[in-house]
Amino acid sequence: MTTLTTERPGRPRTAAPAPGDRRPPRAGRAALHVFLIGTCAVWLLPLLYAFYTALRPYADTQKHGYVSVGGHFGFGNFTAAWDQAQLLHYFWNSVLITVPALVITLWLSSMVAFVVARFNFKINIALLMLFTAGNLLPQQALITPLFKMYQMIPLPEWLAASGKLDDSFLGLILIHVAFQTGFCAFVLSNYMRTIPKELGEAALVDGASAWRQYWQLVLPLCRPVLAALATLEFTWIYNDFFWATVLMQTGSNRPITAALNNLQGQFFVNNNLISAAALIVAVPTLVVFFALQKQFVSGLTLGANKG
Amino acid sequence: MTVVDGAAAPRTTPPKTKRRHLKQLTVRDRVSLGLMAGIPTLLTVAFVWVPALASIVLSFSSWTGFGDFSTIQWVGTENYKNIFTIYPPFDPAIEHNLIWLAVFFVLPAPFGLFLAVQLDKQIRFSRIYQSILFLPVVLSLALIGFMTELIFSPTQGLINNLTGHADHHVVDWMGDPHLNIWAVMIMACWRQAGYVMVLYLAGLKSVDPSQKEAAALDGANGPQTFRHVVWPALRPINVVVLVITVIESLRAFDIVYVINKGTNGLELLSVLVTDNIVGEASRIGFGSALATILLVISLAFIVPYLISMFRKDERE
Numbered sequence: 001m002t003t004l005t006t007e008r009p010g011r012p013r014t015a016a017p018a019p020g021d022r023r024p025p026r027a028g029r030a031a032l033h034v035f036l037i038g039t040c041a042v043w044l045l046p047l048l049y050a051f052y053t054a055l056r057p058y059a060d061t062q063k064h065g066y067v068s069v070g071g072h073f074g075f076g077n078f079t080a081a082w083d084q085a086q087l088l089h090y091f092w093n094s095v096l097i098t099v100p101a102l103v104i105t106l107w108l109s110s111m112v113a114f115v116v117a118r119f120n121f122k123i124n125i126a127l128l129m130l131f132t133a134g135n136l137l138p139q140q141a142l143i144t145p146l147f148k149m150y151q152m153i154p155l156p157e158w159l160a161a162s163g164k165l166d167d168s169f170l171g172l173i174l175i176h177v178a179f180q181t182g183f184c185a186f187v188l189s190n191y192m193r194t195i196p197k198e199l200g201e202a203a204l205v206d207g208a209s210a211w212r213q214y215w216q217l218v219l220p221l222c223r224p225v226l227a228a229l230a231t232l233e234f235t236w237i238y239n240d241f242f243w244a245t246v247l248m249q250t251g252s253n254r255p256i257t258a259a260l261n262n263l264q265g266q267f268f269v270n271n272n273l274i275s276a277a278a279l280i281v282a283v284p285t286l287v288v289f290f291a292l293q294k295q296f297v298s299g300l301t302l303g304a305n306k307g
Numbered sequence: 308m309t310v311v312d313g314a315a316a317p318r319t320t321p322p323k324t325k326r327r328h329l330k331q332l333t334v335r336d337r338v339s340l341g342l343m344a345g346i347p348t349l350l351t352v353a354f355v356w357v358p359a360l361a362s363i364v365l366s367f368s369s370w371t372g373f374g375d376f377s378t379i380q381w382v383g384t385e386n387y388k389n390i391f392t393i394y395p396p397f398d399p400a401i402e403h404n405l406i407w408l409a410v411f412f413v414l415p416a417p418f419g420l421f422l423a424v425q426l427d428k429q430i431r432f433s434r435i436y437q438s439i440l441f442l443p444v445v446l447s448l449a450l451i452g453f454m455t456e457l458i459f460s461p462t463q464g465l466i467n468n469l470t471g472h473a474d475h476h477v478v479d480w481m482g483d484p485h486l487n488i489w490a491v492m493i494m495a496c497w498r499q500a501g502y503v504m505v506l507y508l509a510g511l512k513s514v515d516p517s518q519k520e521a522a523a524l525d526g527a528n529g530p531q532t533f534r535h536v537v538w539p540a541l542r543p544i545n546v547v548v549l550v551i552t553v554i555e556s557l558r559a560f561d562i563v564y565v566i567n568k569g570t571n572g573l574e575l576l577s578v579l580v581t582d583n584i585v586g587e588a589s590r591i592g593f594g595s596a597l598a599t600i601l602l603v604i605s606l607a608f609i610v611p612y613l614i615s616m617f618r619k620d621e622r623e
Binding site for chain 2: 029032033035036039040043044045046047049050053061065066067108109111112114115116119125127128129130131132133134136137138139140141142143144145146147148149151174175177178179181182185209210211214235238239240241242245246257258260261264270271274275278281282285286288289293296297300301
């Protein structure tokens, strides 16, 4: 684990035929391209259909049918969905949950990883297993007591209108942090192990405290992994449906991914509007896809693949 | 986080070089390291492990959840007996979870591997293909639930309109309890295949190209090289894919909950657990018993996986 997996050098990617060049022969290559183009077309179909449907007014699809050409095209469904369902409000809820949860997760997990990776305490492995296993549990395996616990923990009025951890933003943030710290700690500790130990020892000799070592030496070196994890965790927390559905009962406080389900039937009465709303909700993740795909993929593969 | 290895050893023993710097830690450093590891541990224990263990304990109780702990009645294994004998949604839920698992094993896992192997060949546009096939992975499962409705809706959906079943002989993909799970599975596989593909692509990059060349020089053909060189090298990824397949099948929730709250042919274990706490129902003991079943199945896969992984770790 010396570099991010996607950036791993050492594999010749040049087109020049070399001895042992394992490119398929010409006919095979053509067949492969046909297959891949076909598969990609099928893969894009659901999203393209959603987009096409969203562009058409309901009246036109009623007249011509959903799979048809003709009629009007425009962004009317998008603006209607945006205004009627106050999507901006729900996006803001998502920001209020995702951003703090993301920052705290990365901060806490990097501290755990630092201790586990840079010092030889006896309980390190047990600690890491506790975190990693926790992250692999199905959320539903802990929701029943968690839900009860959330209803019993009081919060001051200024922190949550509900007066308890249940149905509060803080409650959602905390469960995201607790649940996601495991994955990030695992990935970060693997990465921090690859930083030469001598660096830390030199700093110790210079009288740098453990905290300064973490904050000024190790953390800056972890920037690429932190970027990958931030991308991944942003997507996961933003995409969360389960925690928000169960632990946030006040519909108007739900983040957008969970809110869409309530809004369906209330504002989104036809498939054209639902398509438009679904695509609007997908925008942040699509931004991740187009702009940060490399970070996302390396985050995924770093967690799965230690090498 | 107070047990420091070797801290109790007398100062005179020659320190093992590996652990030397621990002894140089000041009290302040030890306190700060303890806090750095302790606070996150406390949070994870309190919000993940305490509830998980509480699921097991409460599964032997009958509790509405209203009132304090004194209203808990201990009923032994009655919840489990009821689940296995007189709880109608349990059998379909187990069946659907098994379908989910089987389909994930049979379709996206091998197909993801197949795609990865094809895309790892030195062909043009490989990056573009990869991106497109990967696209559904960034979408939320809830969103994929909405897309399932868009595509399989009986009158407004893509499939029925394409095949001419939208007006007459309508195929009720969403309402027919024998059909809807398959519509859901198609869309779940759409996302899962890209996920598996990305994992295998990363794994394939770590296969030593010179070994493949050596095999080719020895006259091995493509399938032979794959079987004897590539496949053995992919072992760690296979384990990860196995674990992910199992975990994702057990966690499956969002898609079916968006479609019809996991009823009428879309029952899943995860939904049954949730049904016992949300809304008017509040059967903490019964829900915990269902959760415990889920927990035990998942730990049966998680624990061996972690042990093998960390054992390898210690050897390194």
